[in-house]
Amino acid sequence: MNSESVQQLISDSFIIIRNFIVDELNEDPKELLGEDYWKILVDVNEVYEKEKQECDSTLKKLDYFSDEILYALQAYRCGECGSGLLEATSDQGKAVEASFKCRSCENDLHYESIVNAAINEYYADDVYLSHKDGGDSPVIDCPFCFDGSYLFHEGVCASCGDSATHECERCGASIPPEEISEDNVCGYCAHMWAKMMAE
Ligand SMILES: [Zn+2]
Ligand SMILES: [Zn+2]
Ligand SMILES: [Zn+2]
Structure with missing residues (x-):
């Protein structure tokens, strides 16, 4: 673990600790932890938040097939170190052609290699609920490039943009969603068509 992932860990815990003390213990966190510890938590949290904001603004400068992809990348955590400090190292142009870097472990990342993981993480709860309760899955396998994540509600593939x-x-x-294909017809019509061809 490097210092930035520790910072993030503290930053993530910060809100939880603060809310726990205020909501559950009905105490003042500054008093309970003591002024010195409280200040360290606030400082680390602010440093991380500032870096995160800088990263987010580099991501915002690029063009995406859909804004949802931007939000997913902003929420993405590095597969190597777990940090949320993903930044774009290109400062304009299409996201799909841009390069990215984890500010924490300095891993160079490419759109292709992170976008599907980012989308899957970002939509994990919605996909889970759609399986559990029924309803449209927000993410399906792209019918064009096959290994891309196709955003059903946005009507676009995060990988190939089709x-x-x-x-x-x-x-x-x-x-x-389960009948989306490159044939432009619904499952029923595809079925009828196949049946007709077979006769
Ligand atoms: Zn990393
Ligand atoms: Zn695709
Ligand atoms: Zn039809």
Whole structure:
């Protein structure tokens, strides 16, 4: 663990500790921890927050297929060190062609290598709920590039940027996530078509 991941750990715990003391113990955190410890927590938290803001603003300068991808990358944690300090090292242009770096472990990262993990993490709860309660999954496998994450509600793949047709070209029905394909028809029409061809 390096100093920045420790900073992040403290920063993450900071809010939890603070809320716990205030909400559960009904105490003043400054009094309970003592002024000195409290100040260290605040300082570390502020240093991290400032670095995080700088990182976020580098990410914001790039162009994305969808803003959701920007938000997912802002929430991304480095696969090597767990830090949330992902920055763009290109300061303009398309995100898909840009290079990125983890400010904490200095790992060079490429859009391709992080975007799917970022999307999966970012949507993990929604995907889980859609499996559990039924309903449209917000992320599916891209029908065009196959290993990309296709954002169903945004109608775009985070990897290749392609968009599928969401309304069946044959019957006009809206196509649910599990039937999205590059054929532009719903599952029913695809099935009927296959049946007709077989006869
Ligand atoms: Zn890292
Ligand atoms: Zn794709
Ligand atoms: Zn149809």
